[in-house]
Amino acid sequence: MTFRLLLPLIIVGIAWLQESIDQLFFSGSWNLPLGPGLPWWGLLTAPFSHAGFGHLISNTIMFLPLSWLVLTKGYRDYIAVLIAVVVMEIPVWLFWPRGSHGMSGVIYGLLGYLLLIGFLESSLWAIILSIICLILFGNYLTALIPGVSPAGVSWIGHASGFLGGIFAALAISGVPSENATSRY
Incomplete structure (x- = not known):
């Protein structure tokens, strides 16, 4: 249980370390984005790179509670979301004309999973989890619409x-959770 609390803190800690080094030694120019013509490992480094501490703070505030909510379902679910987000970033890396970085893609992956999983699993706990996420974070869904996000924000x-x-929720919704009791 303790590692479930620590895992998101470790991930955010890496982002804070990267941004601190960036600001202290590189005056904010050491970015690790994903984008056209950039190395493939940008798919893995972009979430840890931010455009300053304001960007990182706003992502941290969203990332931690959403991570902990997904982790209430289990590690498998959390890892599935992280992998699915990286896979879905591949077309952006290959074809989108501008580079981007930050945890926003991961945050929206966690949110997409949480909004859908309750309705796929139809368990009371999962439905309550989805409804809570819709109430608390539903206003962020407008950032998925082209032209609504502020300039410089990668919708x-x-x-x-x-x-x-969404794909992670669809992929694992039929697979028994690690928290489910076995009938055997």
Whole structure:
């Protein structure tokens, strides 16, 4: 149980370390984005790279509670969302004309998963979880619409992450959870 609390803190800690090094030693120019013509490992580094501490703070505030909510379902679900988000970022990396970075894609992946999983599983706990997420975070869904996000914000990164979360929920909804009791 303790590691479930620590895992998101470790992930965010890496982002804070990267941003601190970036600001202290590189004056904010050490970004690790994903984008056209950039190395493939940007798919893995982009979530840890931010455009300053304001960007990182806003992502941290969203990332931690959404991570902990997904982790109430289990590690398998959390890892599935993270993998699905990376997979859905591949077309963005290959074809989108601008680079992007930050945890927003992962955040929207977690949100997409949480919004859908309750209705796929039809368990009371999962439905309550989905409804709570819709109430608390539903206003962020407008950032998935082109032209609604502020200039410089990658709506495509949000949308691809959200789709990754949806696909993760669809992929694992029929598989028994690690928290479910076995009939055997």
